[in-house]
Amino acid sequence: MIDVRNVYKTFYSRHRVEALVDVTMQVDKGEVVTIIGPSGSGKSTLLRCLNHLETIDRGEIFIDGIPLTDSRTNINAVRAEVGMVFQSFNLFPHMTVLGNVTIAPIKVRRRSRDQSEGIAMQLLEKVGIPEKANSFPSQLSGGQQQRVAIARALAMQPKIMLFDEPTSALDPEMIGEVLDVMKTLAREGMTMCCVTHEMGFAREVCDRVVFMDEGRIIEVGTPERMFDSPDHDRTRAFLAQII
Amino acid sequence: METVKDLVHNPRFRSTLSWIALALILIGLVAGTFHTTKKVEYIWRWEQIPRYVLFKDSDLIEAQEDATVIALDRDGSDTVIVAANFLDEEQYYTVPSNLVTVSVGDEIRSGQVLAQWERWKAGLLLKGLILTLEISVLAIILGIIIGLFTGLARLSGSPAPKWLAIGYIELIRGTPLLVQIYIFYFFVGQVFKLSNFMAGVLALSVFAGAYVAEIIRAGIQSIHRGQSEAARSLGMNYYLSMRYIILPQAFKRILPPLAGQFISLIKDSSLVGVIALVELTRAGREIGTSTFNYFEVFFTVAALYLILTFSLSMIVQFMERRFAVSD
Numbered sequence: 001m002i003d004v005r006n007v008y009k010t011f012y013s014r015h016r017v018e019a020l021v022d023v024t025m026q027v028d029k030g031e032v033v034t035i036i037g038p039s040g041s042g043k044s045t046l047l048r049c050l051n052h053l054e055t056i057d058r059g060e061i062f063i064d065g066i067p068l069t070d071s072r073t074n075i076n077a078v079r080a081e082v083g084m085v086f087q088s089f090n091l092f093p094h095m096t097v098l099g100n101v102t103i104a105p106i107k108v109r110r111r112s113r114d115q116s117e118g119i120a121m122q123l124l125e126k127v128g129i130p131e132k133a134n135s136f137p138s139q140l141s142g143g144q145q146q147r148v149a150i151a152r153a154l155a156m157q158p159k160i161m162l163f164d165e166p167t168s169a170l171d172p173e174m175i176g177e178v179l180d181v182m183k184t185l186a187r188e189g190m191t192m193c194c195v196t197h198e199m200g201f202a203r204e205v206c207d208r209v210v211f212m213d214e215g216r217i218i219e220v221g222t223p224e225r226m227f228d229s230p231d232h233d234r235t236r237a238f239l240a241q242i243i
Numbered sequence: 244m245e246t247v248k249d250l251v252h253n254p255r256f257r258s259t260l261s262w263i264a265l266a267l268i269l270i271g272l273v274a275g276t277f278h279t280t281k282k283v284e285y286i287w288r289w290e291q292i293p294r295y296v297l298f299k300d301s302d303l304i305e306a307q308e309d310a311t312v313i314a315l316d317r318d319g320s321d322t323v324i325v326a327a328n329f330l331d332e333e334q335y336y337t338v339p340s341n342l343v344t345v346s347v348g349d350e351i352r353s354g355q356v357l358a359q360w361e362r363w364k365a366g367l368l369l370k371g372l373i374l375t376l377e378i379s380v381l382a383i384i385l386g387i388i389i390g391l392f393t394g395l396a397r398l399s400g401s402p403a404p405k406w407l408a409i410g411y412i413e414l415i416r417g418t419p420l421l422v423q424i425y426i427f428y429f430f431v432g433q434v435f436k437l438s439n440f441m442a443g444v445l446a447l448s449v450f451a452g453a454y455v456a457e458i459i460r461a462g463i464q465s466i467h468r469g470q471s472e473a474a475r476s477l478g479m480n481y482y483l484s485m486r487y488i489i490l491p492q493a494f495k496r497i498l499p500p501l502a503g504q505f506i507s508l509i510k511d512s513s514l515v516g517v518i519a520l521v522e523l524t525r526a527g528r529e530i531g532t533s534t535f536n537y538f539e540v541f542f543t544v545a546a547l548y549l550i551l552t553f554s555l556s557m558i559v560q561f562m563e564r565r566f567a568v569s570d
């Protein structure tokens with residue numbers, strides 16, 4: 001479903017930063033993969049490359065068999081199949097919750113408003129806040145906003161969901177409600193790629209854990225093996241820090 | 244002593260004092276102006292001014308030849324008098340129906356007054372005001388369109404639109420508007436056979452467009468990058484994300500500086516007087532040269548500009564309040 005081959009990405013801002021170095025990774029249909037690693041290790045960059053929010057310097061990325069690196073590929077069509085949830089929610093503040101969840105299906109998928117609102121209400125039901133449909137994002141708590149953001153991404157009925165630290169901007173008491181939604185999705189068979197340091201989530205629903213450091217994938221394994229007996233010293237050192 | 248000190252530090256007393264000071268300053272200004280005009284022995288003739296805004300004009304229709312009325316045809320609120328001379332050549336006179344004094348079969352003589360009536364006509368100042376309004380409204384609309392596309396081009400990643408936009412903005416901001424108006428009149432106007440009016444409107448639009456572009460660019464850049472990333476990650480293309488996500492949010496922030504720009508534009512429109520467009524300022528000048536009532540005329544002109552700019556401010560404030568509802 002996701003096929004990343006020998007990808008390199010370098011930023012040239014003040015200094016040269018090698019954000020991704022020879023990254024190769026596959027995610028199969030229905031698989032849930034968690035990416036962990038220290039700050040600045042390239043986790044967000046990798047995730048953003050998967051829906052072409054960043055362009056890559058070298059290598060190849062295939063999403064559902066479609067090459068992102070090919071200039072003939074319609075990037076917007078690929079993005080419509082890949083939902084993304086951001087650390088800072090990025091809800092549209094000038095629209096109601098319902099507006100946020102229906103705008104893309106209506107404008108991109110060209111579905112009717114009635115049908116889109118029907119689906120949107122089902123999704124809001126699923127993430128547990130149907131009563132907030134007509135509120136504006138600024139009237140919601142962080143946890144509620146993130147759940148709306150998930151519903152907004154799901155409304156496009158994507159084949160893949162990407163999560164970039166979806167809970168790290170949240171107060172501790174709201175983390176659970178967002179993780180619950182993610183767990184439900186994982187159990188329903190969604191293909192997911194999550195950057196998160198929530199070990200409980202990883203252990204519970206995750207198939208594989210990827211550890212990154214300094215732009216490289218250091219090691220990959222099942223949550224049990226990665227957390228209990230990692231091969232590399234760097235992995236061990238990192239896990240010791242965060243637990 | 245203590246009571247005086249208390250009084251001085253009492254906020255209500257201070258505020259009252261401030262109001263009194265304001266009143267005194269205003270009275271002083273009016274008195275000063277009055278005194279100054281006394282000094283230059285100026286005779287105020289305010290009663291001259293209203294007729295330059297609106298005046299009553301009498302209209303009459305005279306018969307051109309001796310003839311016989313052969314028909315009266317109603318045409319809306321007017322009536323067409325059809326008359327035939329001795330060669331059976333027909334003539335037509337259109338007069339308001341309620342003023343028709345002849346009937347079919349009547350003889351009419353050359354020079355006979357068929358109808359006479361009075362009506363209100365716009366004076367030079369009112370005509371100037373209307374022209375200023377027309378020029379400003381058109382230039383504002385065109386300025387927004389030019390500014391929007393230039394602002395978007397300015398933010399484009401590809402060099403051609405970006406550098407064309409930068410070049411245009413710098414060119415316009417680096418040269419005087421008066422010179423731009425002359426160029427539009429003498430050069431662009433000649434090449435494309437533009438009327439004075441079109442040349443004036445285009446010069447002002449192109450001028451405003453450059454400033455609007457910078458305002459729109461700043462507005463778009465002030466929207467957090469996460470907004471466009473969220474829109475693009477949902478599969479929205481550039482147009483959709485601009486149209487539904489970025490511009491609606493930017494618009495709220497753009498509105499106040501945009502209003503300031505357009506108030507400037509209304510005032511800058513006084514410069515198109517140099518290409519023989521009798522807008523408000525030029526109308527004032529023309530009345531001044533013929534009546535020498537410069538004081539009253541230009542006070543009136545200033546007041547009329549204030550009416551335009553103040554109305555625009557009010558409209559924008561109303562819009563701001565409407566848009567503020569959603570957050």
Ligand SMILES: Nc1ncnc2c1ncn2[C@@H]1O[C@H](COP(=O)(O)OP(=O)(O)OP(=O)(O)O)[C@@H](O)[C@H]1O
Nearest residue numbers: 011012013017019038039040041042043044045046
């Ligand atoms: N747009 C950018 N311009 C310049 N450098 C960037 C840019 N985005 C990321 N980087 C750099 O690339 C490196 C990897 O960044 P990335 O955001 O992928 O790390 P991360 O693993 O997500 O870190 P964190 O846990 O802090 O989110 C960092 O050194 C970062 O400074």
Ligand SMILES: [Mg+2]
Nearest residue numbers: 043044045165
């Ligand atoms: Mg990150």
